[in-house]
Amino acid sequence: MKECLANYALRLFIIFDCELYYYVSERLCPKMMKAVFLEKPGGHLVMKEVNIPVPGPGEVLIKMKAAPVNPSDLARIRNTAAGHDLATFIPGIEGSGTVVVAGKGILPRLWLGKRVACSSEYPSSGTWAEYMVTKAGNCFPLSEKINDEQGSMSLVNPLTALAFFEIIKENNHKAIINNAAASALGRMVEMLGKKQKIPVINIVRNQHQTELLKNSGSQYILDSSSFSFIEDLGKLSHDLKATILFDSVCSRQLDNIIDALPSGSSVIIYGNLSGEEHIMINPRCLIDNDIKISGFYLGRRAKKNGLLKNMMNLREVGRLMSSDMKIKIRGRFPLDRAQEAVDTYLGNMSAGKVLLVM
Ligand SMILES: NC(=O)c1ccc[n+]([C@@H]2O[C@H](COP(=O)([O-])OP(=O)(O)OC[C@H]3O[C@@H](n4cnc5c(N)ncnc54)[C@H](OP(=O)(O)O)[C@@H]3O)[C@@H](O)[C@H]2O)c1
Incomplete structure (x- = not known):
């Protein structure tokens, strides 16, 4: 009961006294993070240390736990290599983690401290990193029944x-x-x-x-x-x-x-x-x-659906993934072995998903 009240008080505090919470949580975070980059077009994936991004209004900073290698990630790497600045491009479209800093706005503050499934919004902040900034609307709280690994593939x-x-x-x-x-x-x-x-x-x-x-x-x-x-x-x-x-x-x-x-x-x-x-x-x-x-x-359908419908679909996904719809995981790799993770995945895509774990 005490714990429940404390939680409730904390939520109110987060919503109404957000400036102070933002100030505290931002200062508790480290300043540097490890993330995956593409060394050159058609080249290898490498790990580098860069500044942790800061969330703006409507955004959150997520401490990432796991992220899968999907065909869409490989397509994005190919397309980005062709036309963008590789020095800032971090791959990874979906993943899971905990919201550790909230930007301005009700939704970011509601998600603060929550374990979420999330998708990236910007090429410069993907899920193949220790931290990611994304729109709060791209985050969906995970039910207790789904672990971080399954949760990272739930979108x-x-x-x-x-x-x-x-x-x-x-x-x-x-x-x-x-x-x-x-x-x-x-x-x-x-x-x-x-x-x-x-x-x-x-x-x-x-x-x-x-x-x-x-x-x-x-x-x-x-x-x-x-x-x-x-x-x-x-x-x-x-x-x-x-x-x-x-x-x-x-x-x-x-x-x-x-x-x-x-x-x-x-x-x-x-x-x-x-x-x-x-x-x-x-x-x-x-x-x-x-x-x-x-x-x-x-992505287009989710934008059209809006937050409420997406949340309802995610609820259904949560229900399915905690029973019959478990995704087979074939291997887990740390960020500094991202290239090996991709090669392993491409070696036999049907054998199960390969995850990057942070
Ligand atoms: N449009 C969207 O919004 C959206 C959303 C989600 C997924 N997708 C797409 O859905 C597809 C499946 O994704 P996933 O994550 O479920 O894949 P996955 O689990 O990684 O498996 C990929 C499958 O595709 C097979 N494959 C690869 N290249 C092939 C080819 N040239 N011809 C026939 N089969 C081939 C693989 O067979 P082998 O083991 O023999 O390589 C494997 O069974 C991908 O194309 C992905 O981009 C699209």
């Missing part, structure tokens, strides 16, 4: 999986097709499909991944390297009335895949794992079969 993929099922329901699709299905996101889509009784056709790229999914109970698995893949996809998608394809590969095969889909299908591109910059699609197929193609980016 990008779980929220995307939930968004897919919102899209499916909004458009009344009876079954779905997902590519790169042995990915962490693919497994979440399969799990949510089972829960919501929506059949998922999982496309993988080799026999090993087929076995992996079979062993974890997936019913519909197609190997894109098999001779009969397009024919099998055509038959299964028509049988199950799978009229939506989520594609994160975007390879030259997409043209044939689209050709095999039932008439009126939607294709949603959400990744570019193949690295192909331009792919060809037969316009006749789009016209004759009434196929719609669009893109999906979680």
